[in-house]
Amino acid sequence: MGFLGALLFPFTIIYSSVTKFRNYLFDIGFKRSFEFDANVIGVGNLSVGGTGKSPMVEYLIKLLADNYKIATLSRGYGRKTKGFRIANDNDSASSIGDEPYQFYNKFKDIDVTVGEERAIAIPHILAELESDVILMDDAFQHRYVKPGLNIMLTDYSRPFYSDFVLPTGRLRESRDGAQRADIIVVTKCKEDITEQEMDAIEKEVSAYAPNAQVCFTSIKYLSPKPVFDNEQFSDNILLFSGIANNKPLIEHVSTHYQIMDEFYFADHHAYSTKDMNGLEERFRRMPIADKCLLTTEKDMVKLLDPALESTVHHLPIFYIPIETYFVRGGKIFDEMVLNSIKQYSE
Structure with a gap:
């Protein structure tokens, strides 16, 4: 835990007690969870950001879109608007949030x-x-709604069962909250993960959520795409992003391309003209003519904001799409999702 963790641990006890009491009020029915006349599938986590929720939502969209009419519902973190909103062509990341705008785009x-x-x-x-x-x-913590199927994600590199509640760790509530999940997906697994490792992880997960189905996914990075015009991609990269966990991104990019400079903002960062001018200055100083900027798909949608048009359109900016794929349990996952919809429809 370390010295800082020990120093913060009393606050962790207080925070954990508050969230446990809140969950207890829902469990006994003092606070009400609403069930609706609709197929509601929840995707969330116990920790603060970085577990791969957006790729999982996109996986579900691809799984279901051919046979069902889908609506996504997000909080819209970081948006400048309030209340309920249906995305339209006049929206941007600033009006509905970066991840919802990514889905819309x-x-x-x-x-x-x-x-x-x-x-x-x-x-x-x-x-x-x-x-x-x-x-x-x-x-996952929004317990005023009870989904028909509750999917919880946990990062392979920092699983919930070895983490602590805020502020010592990154958990929003205690590990026991995992028992509300119908499916727990261990995300961002390394490519060479073994069956023995997955068995050991499943045993740890099942200690907190014995009734949940445990599945394993990894992230596939696709070929970089231009944000604007058909620029020529270069292997010489200025890498920038504003996501919760940069480690997998950096590992992939450094393996396939040459990172000549890099700059990382906080998660959900709202890019300004000043930010982009600063990045352009760093980019121009890179001592090579054949070069480009590279970012994530989540960051890319924020660069489409009309307020940034004059600042970014002349730059050779590319983004790297990602998608999730199952290492183990994919067939069971798909069946549970489809069955939850069929059971409701019947």
């Missing part, structure tokens, strides 16, 4: 919605949209 046949209070937002979705399935993003 990428999937044209789904409805993307945001709303801080999910229990208020879902009736709006049911009244205004023809949705067969609602994918509720980052709502």
Whole structure:
């Protein structure tokens, strides 16, 4: 835990006690969890950011979109608007949040919605949209809504069962909260993970959530794409991002390309003209003509903001898309998702 962790541990006890008491009030029915006349699938985690929720939501969209009308529901973290909102062509990352705008920008046949209070937002979705399935993003602690299927993610490099509650660790509530999950997905596994390692992890997870199905996924990085025009990609990179966990990104990019400079902002960073001018200055100082800037898909959508147009459109900026794939348990995962929808429909 270290000296700082020991120093913060009393505050962890207080925070953990508060969240446990809150969960107890929901468990005994003093605080009410609402169930709706809809297929609601929740995707969330116990920790603060960085577990791969967006790639998992995208996986679910691809799994379901051919047969069901889908609506995503997110809080819209970092947006400049309030209340319930259905995304439209006038929106941007600043009006609905970076991750919802990524969904809207990428999937044209789904409805993307945001709303801080999910229990208020879902009736709006049911009244205004023809949705067969609602994918509720980052709502594991939002217990005012009880999903039909609760999917919890945990990062392979920092699993919930070896982490601590804030501020000592990164958990939003105690490890016992995992027992609310129907499926626990260990995300961002290394490519060469063995069956023995997965067996050991599953045993640790099952100690806190004995009734949950445990699955394992990894991240696949796709070929870089230009943000604007058809620029020529270069292996000489200025890498920048504003995500919760840069480690997998840096490992992949450094393996395949030459990182000549790098700069990392905080998670959900809202890019300004000053930020981009600073990045351009660093980029121009790189001592080579054949070069480009590279960022993540989550950051890319924020660069599409009209306020940044004059600052970024002339730069050779590329983004690297990612997608999640199952290492173990993919067939069972798909079946549980589809069965939860069929059971409700029946």
